[in-house]
Amino acid sequence: MRSVAVVGASLAGLSAARSLRKQGYDGRLVVIGDELHRPYDRPPLSKEFLAGTLGEAELALEADGEDLGAQWLLGVRATGLDHATRTLRLADGREVRADGVVIATGAVARALPGSEGLAGVHTLRTLDDARALRDELARGGRLVVIGGGFIGAEVASTAYTLGLDVTVVEAAPTPLAGPLGETMGAVVSALHTDHGVRLECGVGVKGLSGEARVDSVLLEDGRGIPADIVVVGVGARPCVDWLEGSGIVLDNGVKCGADGRTNLAGVVAVGDCANWYDPRAGFHRRVEHWTGARERADAAVATLLAGGAVEPGVPRPPYFWSDQYGVKIQFAGHAAGADSVTIEAGAADDRDVLAVYRRAGNPVAVLGMNQPRLFTRWRKQLAATAS
Numbered sequence: 001m002r003s004v005a006v007v008g009a010s011l012a013g014l015s016a017a018r019s020l021r022k023q024g025y026d027g028r029l030v031v032i033g034d035e036l037h038r039p040y041d042r043p044p045l046s047k048e049f050l051a052g053t054l055g056e057a058e059l060a061l062e063a064d065g066e067d068l069g070a071q072w073l074l075g076v077r078a079t080g081l082d083h084a085t086r087t088l089r090l091a092d093g094r095e096v097r098a099d100g101v102v103i104a105t106g107a108v109a110r111a112l113p114g115s116e117g118l119a120g121v122h123t124l125r126t127l128d129d130a131r132a133l134r135d136e137l138a139r140g141g142r143l144v145v146i147g148g149g150f151i152g153a154e155v156a157s158t159a160y161t162l163g164l165d166v167t168v169v170e171a172a173p174t175p176l177a178g179p180l181g182e183t184m185g186a187v188v189s190a191l192h193t194d195h196g197v198r199l200e201c202g203v204g205v206k207g208l209s210g211e212a213r214v215d216s217v218l219l220e221d222g223r224g225i226p227a228d229i230v231v232v233g234v235g236a237r238p239c240v241d242w243l244e245g246s247g248i249v250l251d252n253g254v255k256c257g258a259d260g261r262t263n264l265a266g267v268v269a270v271g272d273c274a275n276w277y278d279p280r281a282g283f284h285r286r287v288e289h290w291t292g293a294r295e296r297a298d299a300a301v302a303t304l305l306a307g308g309a310v311e312p313g314v315p316r317p318p319y320f321w322s323d324q325y326g327v328k329i330q331f332a333g334h335a336a337g338a339d340s341v342t343i344e345a346g347a348a349d350d351r352d353v354l355a356v357y358r359r360a361g362n363p364v365a366v367l368g369m370n371q372p373r374l375f376t377r378w379r380k381q382l383a384a385t386a387s
Helices: 011-022 126-136 150-161 177-194 291-304 372-386
Strands: 003-007 028-031 072-074 078-082 088-091 095-097 100-102 107-109 142-146 165-171 198-201 207-208 218-220 224-225 230-234 234-239 267-269 274-278 283-286 318-324 327-333 340-345 352-359 362-369
Touching: 003 011, 011 028, 011 291, 028 150, 100 291, 126 150, 126 218, 126 230, 150 165, 150 177, 177 198, 177 340, 177 352, 177 362, 218 291, 267 291, 274 291, 291 318, 327 372, 340 372, 352 372, 362 372
Parallel strands: 003 028, 003 100, 028 072, 100 267, 142 165, 142 230, 165 198
Antiparallel strands: 078 088, 088 095, 107 234, 207 218, 218 224, 274 283, 318 327, 327 362, 340 352, 352 362
C-alpha cells in the first residue's frame, strides 16, 4: 500500500494517521478535513472553553513539533468516493487517489426544524459553534437548553456557573434514560434541580418564536418559556451522505465489522460515523465517545494495512465522562439490556455513588459520580470480563 487517505481531521482521523505511522506505514498520507482548524479536542468545548477558563491553544490535539509527514487538506469537504478507481472527490473540484481509505468524518449536530436564520439559536459541535455561543453567554440572560443529554447538561452547568437563568427541556420523561437507564438517569439529571436549574421533562418543543432573534421556546403543551439564548442539544447524525452511491453499506453510519472493516476492500471507518459490530452484544452500535475515536483507530488501521487478513479482536467497553455542577460523572459499558442496577458505594441522594449494572448476574456497565478510584477498578474488571 503506497498511499492512504484519511477523510476527517478530528480526533478519529488524527488517531488513524498516528496509528498508520506507529504501525510502520511510510507511504503517502493525505488527511482531509472540512474545518479549517487543525485537530482540536471537543469535550472542553461545552465546559472549560465555554466558561472561558481554557484557551484555544490548549485545545490542540497535536503535540508541539509533531510531524506525521502528512499532506493536510483542510477547509474542504469530501463529496464522493469512486471505489473502482480509489478516488475521493472534494468540494473544490480536486480529486485524491489512494490505495487505502480511512473514513473518519464524524457526526454533525441535529438542528431544530424552523430555527434556521434565527439569531440566538445555537448547536454545539465545532470550535466555531463554541466561539459563537461563548460570546452570547458572556452577555448573560435567559438560556433554554433543548435536550437533556450530556451536551445539553454540560452547557446548562457551564451557563449556571456564569450566572445565567437556565431551563432544560427534555421530551423524555427521564433525561439520560437511554445511556444510563431510568433509575440512574434520574439521579444524574437531578443535578439540575439541585442547583436551581429548571428541568422540564416529558414535554416536546413545538417551535421557537421571535422575528430576527429568538424570544421564546414554545412547548407542545401550549406553554412558552422566555429565552434570550437557545441551545439545541438533540443529538447528532453521522456525516455519511457523501458516501451515497459509493457502494459502501450505510446503516446508521458506515456499517463495519468489529475491526472497522467495511464491505469494500481497502476502506475502513472509525469514530462517530462508524457503526461497528459488537461481538458481545451480537449487533452493530455507533459509539460517539472520545475514547472510542482514539482507541479503535489502531484496530481499523491494522485491518487496513493487513488487507483484512487479521482476526478482529473484541473492542473495549465504551467509556465516557462528563463534568456537571462540580460532579465528575464516569460511565463504561452498555446500560441497555441490564436487568438490575445496584449501588455499591456512596448514596444516590448525595450524588456520590458507584452503581453497577448487571445482566443475569454479570456486570455489563458501571457508573461513577465522584468515585474515580472505585470506578477505575470496576472499569478494569468490566474490560477483563468482556475480553
